[in-house]
Every structure is written in structure tokens, then in C-alpha cells.
Amino acid sequence: MAGDVDAAQEGDVGGHGRKIIGIPGLRQYPEGVNALPIVGAVTTGRTLTVLGCDGSWPGPGGAGSGYVVEAGSTAILLDAGSGTFSRLQDWGDPGRIAAVVLTHAHPDHWTDLEAFATWAGFGPGRERFRAGNGHPLIVFAPPGLREWSHYSSAGWVDWRELAPSMVLTIGSMEARFGATDHGTPTLAVRLAHEGATLAYSADSGPSWSVEELGSDIGTFLCEATYTQECEGSFLHLSGREAGTMARAAGVGRLIVTHRWPTVSAEDLRGEAELAFGRSVEQASPGAVFDW
Ligand SMILES: [Zn+2]
Numbered sequence: 001m002a003g004d005v006d007a008a009q010e011g012d013v014g015g016h017g018r019k020i021i022g023i024p025g026l027r028q029y030p031e032g033v034n035a036l037p038i039v040g041a042v043t044t045g046r047t048l049t050v051l052g053c054d055g056s057w058p059g060p061g062g063a064g065s066g067y068v069v070e071a072g073s074t075a076i077l078l079d080a081g082s083g084t085f086s087r088l089q090d091w092g093d094p095g096r097i098a099a100v101v102l103t104h105a106h107p108d109h110w111t112d113l114e115a116f117a118t119w120a121g122f123g124p125g126r127e128r129f130r131a132g133n134g135h136p137l138i139v140f141a142p143p144g145l146r147e148w149s150h151y152s153s154a155g156w157v158d159w160r161e162l163a164p165s166m167v168l169t170i171g172s173m174e175a176r177f178g179a180t181d182h183g184t185p186t187l188a189v190r191l192a193h194e195g196a197t198l199a200y201s202a203d204s205g206p207s208w209s210v211e212e213l214g215s216d217i218g219t220f221l222c223e224a225t226y227t228q229e230c231e232g233s234f235l236h237l238s239g240r241e242a243g244t245m246a247r248a249a250g251v252g253r254l255i256v257t258h259r260w261p262t263v264s265a266e267d268l269r270g271e272a273e274l275a276f277g278r279s280v281e282q283a284s285p286g287a288v289f290d291w
Contacts, residue, residue: 045070045071045072046070046071046193046196046198046290046291047068047069047070047071047288047289047290047291048067048068048069048070048198048219048221048255048288048289048290048291049067049068049069049070049091049286049287049288050066050067050257050283050284050285050286050287050288050289051063051066051067051068051083051084051087051088051091051285052064052065052066052081052082052083052084052087052285053065053257053258053259053283053284053285054081054108054258054259054260054261055108055223055225055226055236055258055259055260055261055263056106056108056225056258056260057108057260057261058081058082058083058108058261059261059262060261062083062261062285063081063082063083063084063086063087063285064079064081064082064083064084064107064108064109064111064112065079065081065084065108065109065257065258066078066079066080066081066083066084066087066088066112067079067200067221068088068091068097069173069191069198069291071172071173071191071193071194071196072171072172072173072193072194073171073172074098074170074171074172074173075092075096075097075098076097076098076099076100076101076170076171076173076175076191077097077099077100077101077116078101078103078189078200079101079102079103079109079110079202080100080102080109080110080111080112080113080116081107081108081109081110081111081112082107082108082111082112083112084112085112085115085116085119086112086115087285087286088116090286094116094119094120094125095125095128095129097137098138098170098171099138099139099140099170099171100113100116100137100138100139100140101140101141101162101170101175101189102139102140102141102142102145103142103186103187103188103189103200103202103203104142104145104182104184104185104186104187104202104203105141105142105144105145105148105184105185106184106203109202109203110141110145110148113139113149113151114149114150114151116137117137117149117150117151117154117156117157118151120137120156120157121151121154121156121157125137129156130155130156134156136155136156136157136158137156137157137158138158138160139157139158139159139160140160140161140162140168141159141160141161141162142161142162142163142185142186142187143161143162143163143185144185146159146161162177162187163177164177164178164179164187165177165178172193173191173192173193174191174192174193175189175190175191175192176189176190176192176213176214177189177190178190178208178212178213179208180201180202180203180204180205180208181204181205181206181207181208181235182202182203182204182205182208182235183235186202186203186204187202188200188201188202188204188208188210188212188213189202190213190214190217196218196219196291197214197216197217197218197219197291198217198218198219198220198221198291199213199214199217199219199220199221199251200221200222201220201221201222201223201237201242202223203223203225203235203236203258204223204235204236204237205234205235205236205237206231206237206241206245209245209248209249210222210245210246210249210251211248211249215249215250217249217250217251217252218251218252218253218291219251219252219253219255219289219291220246220249220251220252220253220254220255221255221257221283222237222242222245222246222254222255222256222257223236223237223242223256223257223258224237224238224239224241224242224243224256224257224258224259224268224272225237225238225258225259225260225263226238226239226259226260226263226268227239227240227263227264227267227268227271228240228241228271236258238268238271239256239267239268239269239270239271239272239275239280240271240272240274240275241275242254242256242272242275242276243271243272243273243274243275243276243277243280244275244276246276247275247276247277253281254272254276254278254280254281255280255281255282255283255289256268256269256272256280256281256282256283257282257283258283259282265282268282269282
């Protein structure tokens with residue numbers, strides 16, 4: 001039976017010296033395809049919660065790309081792939097999201113914005129985002145994505161167009177963007193809060209480097225879609241390429257994500273660690289990382 005987490009569970013995670021802390025109100029699932037284990041660390045007040053991390057299509061029980069990034073009093077939804085709005089409600093009240101940042105128009109990164117906007121316009125989010133003195137749902141997106149949405153002209157969705165090299169303040173975080181190597185217009189994101197930095201590659205081929213977002217990246221959430229046998233086949237990265245790039249950029253910590261459901265997590269992380277020269281973490285649904 002699913003039920004709320006009543007008490008914090010603490011323990012060391014993977015020898016990193018961090019703590020597992022259960023999050024009150026985040027539903028705990030039984031084991032199975034919909035399991036959303038609460039793992040990771042909450043030690044700094046800056047967290048990255050993985051809602052979904054399947055690459056290109058959701059595997060059984062999985063979800064596309066979507067992450068909640070929190071720092072200070074601000075929570076940002078970074079990408080909103082299919083299946084992530086359901087999991088956002090397991091994280092907490094979607095009304096707490098200050099803004100949605102969509103990196104590109106590929107469906108596995110944004111289509112649950114439609115569910116969020118429906119909830120905000122007609123469901124329980126109406127009071128927060130639409131009615132009376134509510135504030136609209138702010139959505140940052142690259143040019144052209146808005147036109148794909150059913151809610152492109154909805155009064156309660158405040159669309160704001162992103163461009164490379166843009167610098168924004170979103171609540172307590174500063175956001176910077178850079179164009180990646182992905183065919184369709186795609187923006188990597190660098191978030192900063194009180195001297196800490198988190199970079200997210202979005203999707204990219206190997207011609208882009210996180211160095212373009214700065215030389216001070218503490219935590220790097222990087223796509224690694226497959227293993228090295230597929231290098232050059234698509235504008236994505238292998239585990240080896242992600243590790244090599246992260247090492248050259250001198251990032252503090254590498255978390256790989258966006259793995260195709262058909263690719264071995266163990267093989268992918270193994271080659272990423274070999275290239276990075278240090279341990280590499282892998283995103284999984286429900287994982288919480290500090291940054
Ligand atoms: Zn993509």
C-alpha cells in the first residue's frame with residue numbers, strides 16, 4: 001500500500017557521506033514498475049529531485065525528463081516530459097513551482113506541461129494560477145515550442161521566450177543558458193544559488209561542452225543516452241562522451257541521466273566513470289541530490 005512517509009529515514013549513500021532523508025508528504029510506493037523510492041541527500045537546502053529520466057521515450061513505469069530544482073524558497077520545474085506531472089504531485093504541491101523551464105521541443109522533455117496547464121486552468125491549481133488575484137503559470141521555452149502547446153494563448157500561462165546567453169533571475173536562483181548540439185533549438189541551463197552551481201545539459205551531441213556555461217560547475221546533470229557503440233549515430237552522448245566532457249570541464253560531480261530504457265545502466269555508468277576518472281551517479285525516478 002502506498003502511504004505518506006511518516007518519519008525521516010537516514011543512512012549513508014554510496015559512501016559519499018551524505019544522508020538519505022525521506023520527504024514528508026512524498027508518497028512511498030511498493031516495489032514494482034511504479035516504484036518511486038526516495039533516495040539521495042538533502043543537506044544543503046539546494047536539491048535536485050528526479051521526476052523522470054528516461055531517454056527519448058518512457059520505459060515501462062518510467063517517465064520522460066523532468067526535475068524539480070529547489071534553492072532557498074524557490075522551486076523550478078526543469079523540463080516536463082511525459083509522466084512527470086503525475087510525479088510532480090508526489091513531490092508536493094505543483095502550486096509551489098515558481099516557473100517551468102523547458103529546454104527544447106522534443107516531446108520527452110515537455111509534453112506534460114499540457115497536464116500542468118490543464119491542472120492550473122481547470123483543476124486544483126486554478127486558485128493559484130488563474131482565478132482572482134492568482135499569478136499565471138510562468139513557462140520559459142525556446143522559440144517555437146509555444147506554438148506546439150494547446151495552451152499557447154491561454155491567459156493563465158505566461159510564455160516567455162528563451163535565447164542562448166540569456167541571464168535570468170528566477171526567485172532565489174540565477175539562470176544562464178547556452179545552445180547545445182542537438183539539431184532542434186536546445187538550451188542547456190546553469191543555475192546558481194549562493195555560490196553553488198548546477199548545470200543541466202538538456203540533450204546534446206558531442207560538439208557542445210558544459211564549459212560554455214562556466215568553469216565553476218559544481219554539479220553537472222548530463223545526458224548520457226547510450227553506450228559507446230552508438231556514438232555518432234544520433235545527436236546524443238554516450239556515457240564515455242559525458243564522462244570525458246565533464247572531466248575536461250573540471251566539474252565537481254557528474255550525474256548521468258536520459259538513458260534509453262533499453263540500455264544497461266551498469267554498462268553506461270561504468271564507461272562514464274572510466275572516462276570521468278571518478279565515481280559517477282545515475283539519475284533514477286525519485287532520487288534527490290543536493291547541489
Ligand atoms: Zn531531445
